[in-house]
Amino acid sequence: MAQIRDVAKLAAVSPATVSRAFSDPSKLSTTTLERVLAAAEELKYKPSSLAQLFREKRTNTVLVMVPDIANVLFARVVSGIERVAVENKFNLIVSDTGDDAAIESVGVEMVETYRADGVIQLGERPLDQLHHEGEHCAIPFVQAISADPRGRYPTVGIDDRSAAAMMAEHLLACGHRRIGVLAGLKDRLVTQERLAGIRDALAARELPFDETMVAYGPYSMAGGENSAMRLLSRERNVSALFCMSDEIAIGAIRAAHDLGFNLPNDLSISGFDNIEFGKYCTPPLTTVMQPAERIGEVAMIHMCDILRGHAVTGIHEMLSTELVVRASVREVG
Amino acid sequence: MAQIRDVAKLAAVSPATVSRAFSDPSKLSTTTLERVLAAAEELKYKPSSLAQLFREKRTNTVLVMVPDIANVLFARVVSGIERVAVENKFNLIVSDTGDDAAIESVGVEMVETYRADGVIQLGERPLDQLHHEGEHCAIPFVQAISADPRGRYPTVGIDDRSAAAMMAEHLLACGHRRIGVLAGLKDRLVTQERLAGIRDALAARELPFDETMVAYGPYSMAGGENSAMRLLSRERNVSALFCMSDEIAIGAIRAAHDLGFNLPNDLSISGFDNIEFGKYCTPPLTTVMQPAERIGEVAMIHMCDILRGHAVTGIHEMLSTELVVRASVREVG
DNA sequence: ACATTCAATACAACCGGTTTCATTGCAAGC
DNA sequence: GCTTGCAATGAAACCGGTTGTATTGAATGT
Numbered sequence: 266m267a268q269i270r271d272v273a274k275l276a277a278v279s280p281a282t283v284s285r286a287f288s289d290p291s292k293l294s295t296t297t298l299e300r301v302l303a304a305a306e307e308l309k310y311k312p313s314s315l316a317q318l319f320r321e322k323r324t325n326t327v328l329v330m331v332p333d334i335a336n337v338l339f340a341r342v343v344s345g346i347e348r349v350a351v352e353n354k355f356n357l358i359v360s361d362t363g364d365d366a367a368i369e370s371v372g373v374e375m376v377e378t379y380r381a382d383g384v385i386q387l388g389e390r391p392l393d394q395l396h397h398e399g400e401h402c403a404i405p406f407v408q409a410i411s412a413d414p415r416g417r418y419p420t421v422g423i424d425d426r427s428a429a430a431m432m433a434e435h436l437l438a439c440g441h442r443r444i445g446v447l448a449g450l451k452d453r454l455v456t457q458e459r460l461a462g463i464r465d466a467l468a469a470r471e472l473p474f475d476e477t478m479v480a481y482g483p484y485s486m487a488g489g490e491n492s493a494m495r496l497l498s499r500e501r502n503v504s505a506l507f508c509m510s511d512e513i514a515i516g517a518i519r520a521a522h523d524l525g526f527n528l529p530n531d532l533s534i535s536g537f538d539n540i541e542f543g544k545y546c547t548p549p550l551t552t553v554m555q556p557a558e559r560i561g562e563v564a565m566i567h568m569c570d571i572l573r574g575h576a577v578t579g580i581h582e583m584l585s586t587e588l589v590v591r592a593s594v595r596e597v598g
Numbered sequence: 599m600a601q602i603r604d605v606a607k608l609a610a611v612s613p614a615t616v617s618r619a620f621s622d623p624s625k626l627s628t629t630t631l632e633r634v635l636a637a638a639e640e641l642k643y644k645p646s647s648l649a650q651l652f653r654e655k656r657t658n659t660v661l662v663m664v665p666d667i668a669n670v671l672f673a674r675v676v677s678g679i680e681r682v683a684v685e686n687k688f689n690l691i692v693s694d695t696g697d698d699a700a701i702e703s704v705g706v707e708m709v710e711t712y713r714a715d716g717v718i719q720l721g722e723r724p725l726d727q728l729h730h731e732g733e734h735c736a737i738p739f740v741q742a743i744s745a746d747p748r749g750r751y752p753t754v755g756i757d758d759r760s761a762a763a764m765m766a767e768h769l770l771a772c773g774h775r776r777i778g779v780l781a782g783l784k785d786r787l788v789t790q791e792r793l794a795g796i797r798d799a800l801a802a803r804e805l806p807f808d809e810t811m812v813a814y815g816p817y818s819m820a821g822g823e824n825s826a827m828r829l830l831s832r833e834r835n836v837s838a839l840f841c842m843s844d845e846i847a848i849g850a851i852r853a854a855h856d857l858g859f860n861l862p863n864d865l866s867i868s869g870f871d872n873i874e875f876g877k878y879c880t881p882p883l884t885t886v887m888q889p890a891e892r893i894g895e896v897a898m899i900h901m902c903d904i905l906r907g908h909a910v911t912g913i914h915e916m917l918s919t920e921l922v923v924r925a926s927v928r929e930v931g
Numbered sequence: 932a933c934a935t936t937c938a939a940t941a942c943a944a945c946c947g948g949t950t951t952c953a954t955t956g957c958a959a960g961c
Numbered sequence: 962g963c964t965t966g967c968a969a970t971g972a973a974a975c976c977g978g979t980t981g982t983a984t985t986g987a988a989t990g991t
Contacts, residue, residue: 266710269948279971284949294969315712316947319652320976326691335677340668347667347694356713358659359692361680377599379648380689486878519878545819545848547855547880602978612941617979627939649977653946934990941984946977954971961964 267308276304287312326356327568328381330372332364332388337540338510338557339387342410345561346385353569355382364388370395376404383568389413389454405571409564410557411455414581419567421560421582425455428553428586429462430469432535433507435551435588437470440597441505441533444478447492447517449509451481459509459537484509489516497524497532504533504597511536511543514550518593533594549591556584600641609637620645659689660901661714663705665697665721670873671843671890672720675743678894679718686902688715697721703728709737716901722746722787738904742897743890744788747914752900754893754915758788761886761919762795763802765868766840768884768921770803773930774838774866777811780825780850782842784814792842792870817842822849830857830865837866837930844869844876847883851926866927882924889917 273280278301285292286301293301304310318324329346331339343359350357358381362368369388373395375381383405386392391413392406412420436444446463449456464474480496482488489508493516497503506521508514514536518528526532529548536543536552543550563582570577606613611634618625619634626634637643651657662679664672676692683690691714695701702721706728708714716738719725724746725739745753769777779796782789793812800807813829815821822841826849830836839854841847847869851861859865862881869876869885876883896915903910 280948281950281972282970285970288949292969297969311707311711313712313947314708315648315652315655315657316976317949319648319947319978320949322648322976324648333677334680335670335673337668337670337673340670340673343692344666344668344694347692356691357693358689359676359680360690361677374644375647378644379646486874490878515875515878518880519882522880541819542848542875545823545852547851549852613978614942614980615940618940621979625939630939646977649946650979652948652977653979655946932991936987936989938987939985942982944981945979949975951974952972955969957966957968959964959966961962 266313267305267310269310269312271308272301272304272310275308276301322379324356324379324382325354326358326381327565327572328358328360328372328375328384330360330362330369330384330386330388332362334359334361336512337542338538338555339410341540341557342387342561342564345558345563346409346565347561348558349562349565349569353565355565355569362388364390366390366394373404373406382572383407385409385564385568387411391416392418405568407564407567407571409560411453412581413454417578419564419571419577419580419582421564421567421584423555423560423586424583425458426462426465428555429459429507429509429537430465431462431586431588432537432553433463433466434469435590436505436507436533436535436594437466437472439505439533439594442472443500443503443505445496445500445503445506446479447489447496447506447508447513448479448481449484449488449513456481456509463507478503482513484512486512486516486519489513490520491516493517493520494524497521497526505594506532506534508534508536511538511540511550511552513537514552514593515542515546518546518548518550529593529595533597535594539589543589544591546593548593551591551594552589554587554589556586559584599646600643602643602645604641605634605637605643608641609634617645655712657689657712657715658687659691659714660898660905661691661693661705661708661717663693663695663702663717663719663721665695667692667694669845670875671871671888672743674873674890675720675894675897678891678896679742679898680894681891682895682898682902686898688898688902695721697723699723699727706737706739715905716740718742718897718901720744724749725751738901740897740900740904742893744786745914746787750911752897752904752910752913752915754897754900754917756888756893756919757916758791759795759798761888762792762840762842762870763798764795764919764921765870765886766796766799767802768923769838769840769866769868769927770799770805772838772866772927775805776833776836776838778829778833778836778839779812780822780829780839780841780846781812781814782817782821782846789814789842796840811836815846817845819845819849819852822846823853824849826850826853827857830854830859838927839865839867841867841869844871844873844883844885846870847885847926848875848879851879851881851883862926862928866930868927872922876922877924879926881926883922884924884927885922887920887922889919892917 813825
């Protein structure tokens with residue numbers, strides 16, 4: 266591959282002039298500029314990003330840490346991040362962390378070793394658990410989706426508590442009183458927030474919350490199927506299931522079918538996230554729309570701001586959600 | 599951030615010694631090594647990847663071009679690539695190309711400008727359409743999933759033709775004779791291959807192939823729903839639908855439900871890919887298992903080989919598929 | 932005791948751009 | 962005509978590591 270010196274020689278100028286021809290053409294006379302560009306074209310010269318980035322001490326790269334890239338919700342967030350990244354000429358290194366703290370730590374280190382300029386994390390693990398060197402150097406960091414809004418870095422997500430309350434209220438308004446909850450993993454902030462939302466909705470109607478109606482499990486279809494099996498075989502007269510994700514709901518639908526329930530007549534099921542498959546379930550899933558792509562976009566916009574030197578510290582954006590009413594939740598007597 | 603010179607000064611050695619302490623500790627005496635490591639630790643020194651990579655003229659980074667990162671099948675392939683990448687200390691830059699040739703070209707250019715060492719492409723667009731500079735410089739390139747096996751680069755995928763034949767034969771063995779085909783986009787190699795497989799299966803039983811029973815459309819749920827609507831309202835006595843992807847099949851199930859079909863009694867539907875959601879469909883989807891993660895792994899293994907200098911040119915791996923029999927296809931008459 | 936050998940380390944060039952500072956030359960102003 | 966100012970360009974330092982070569986010094990052999 267041709268180098269800047271080759272071009273300089275062919276155009277009979279100095280390397281500095283060639284460099285300027287690309288970075289700030291207005292500094293060159295028209296004739297020189299033409300000569301340089303012609304020489305570059307002839308040699309098919311392309312500046313080495315590696316050399317440029319080394320000089321600048323920037324990578325123009327943002328690391329995205331995803332707990333599971335094969336999860337559609339996360340994939341949509343990444344898609345949004347990607348869109349804004351392209352617009353701003355950033356590259357994305359994507360790392361599937363499997364939600365492992367050690368792997369996330371290595372990711373954060375990539376900023377210190379100049380492999381990435383910043384990190385966008387999908388998940389709730391706070392930065393200080395990943396980076397023990399204190400104030401040694403500030404890591405440009407943004408958390409998206411199930412963020413922990415107590416950190417000093419920007420977070421982008423939804424108001425899980427009120428979104429869950431909205432859905433719970435919808436179930437209550439449909440007349441459901443015996444509502445089972447297929448929750449996600451118990452130790453997750455999201456899970457606790459959504460649970461709090463359900464409590465809020467019940468409290469608003471002065472109804473009691475029954476802890477025994479909650480089954481915890483992974484945020485996955487298999488997890489939902491499993492939890493539903495447990496809950497439905499234990500609690501006979503449940504009329505609705507509040508599932509904390511669409512995947513859990515899809516698993517629950519399978520379990521309910523297998524247990525002989527006629528959906529949605531015998532049992533209402535609600536989801537959370539509004540992934541595309543929900544629309545194609547039988548019955549189509551009533552759920553909460555979470556603007557996944559937009560969350561990704563906003564997260565990346567914040568990252569761009571930070572990397573441009575605009576200090577965005579305590580911003581915790583909560584994007585708006587929407588109730589998506591489909592057929593899986595029915596009114597009851 | 600501390601630099602190598604700082605460490606050298608503190609340990610009272612030359613920068614070269616510090617460098618060797620990390621790259622080849624055996625070259626140092628025990629006492630010096632200890633002193634250097636202690637100094638590095640004290641200053642929290644981490645070598646700048648940017649400087650190292652610039653020196654090496656390598657990026658340790660592979661670009662993965664994905665037509666749509668939010669597609670679960672592609673996401674699983676990326677997941678497999680990622681796994682092998684981590685093992686081999688490679689980073690992954692993921693680019694969502696939207697199946698756009700111009701964006702893919704820019705991606706390939708990243709190798710020329712030293713932003714990536716090689717490119718793994720998920721899709722079938724041949725390299726020579728993306729890189730017109732001929733033999734100017736060889737781009738380490740591997741194609742995965744719906745690869746075009748006529749190129750001079752390695753490809754990893756499945757034998758779409760015989761996999762489709764296997765599924766078609768299954769439908770025939772179940773007694774289906776009026777089989778509608780919900781095909782993908784007509785101009786895709788995959789589509790044509792799978793169509794050829796269907797023809798093979800019919801020919802093996804000396805049955806005719808009816809072109810009017812094919813509906814083309816995008817490889818998506820909406821596409822499948824649309825195609826199914828068109829085909830089912832036109833062709834009344836179809837007993838089975840061969841769908842070229844699980845997403846198409848899921849759309850078709852929705853359409854069939856909406857048209858009042860009782861599944862699977864009135865109509866059998868088969869998918870292709872074996873995405874996780876298929877198992878949770880109503881009825882659960884009979885499909886062809888495509889080893890997506892493994893395809894990603896093998897693709898990345900080839901990429902590692904190439905980048906280590908092992909010239910792997912004409913390898914076209916076809917990983918084995920499996921028929922996944924579930925409830926959406928029924929025996930008839 | 933002196934030559935030989937080898938391990939341990941230092942020195943300095945190098946990777947390929949960018950950028951500062953210096954220099955040149957031409958045009959405008961007095 | 963000489964100074965001043967500015968546009969155009971070149972020379973060289975620099976980014977922070979790695980590595981080939983030179984140097985030192987201690988151990989070994991005769």
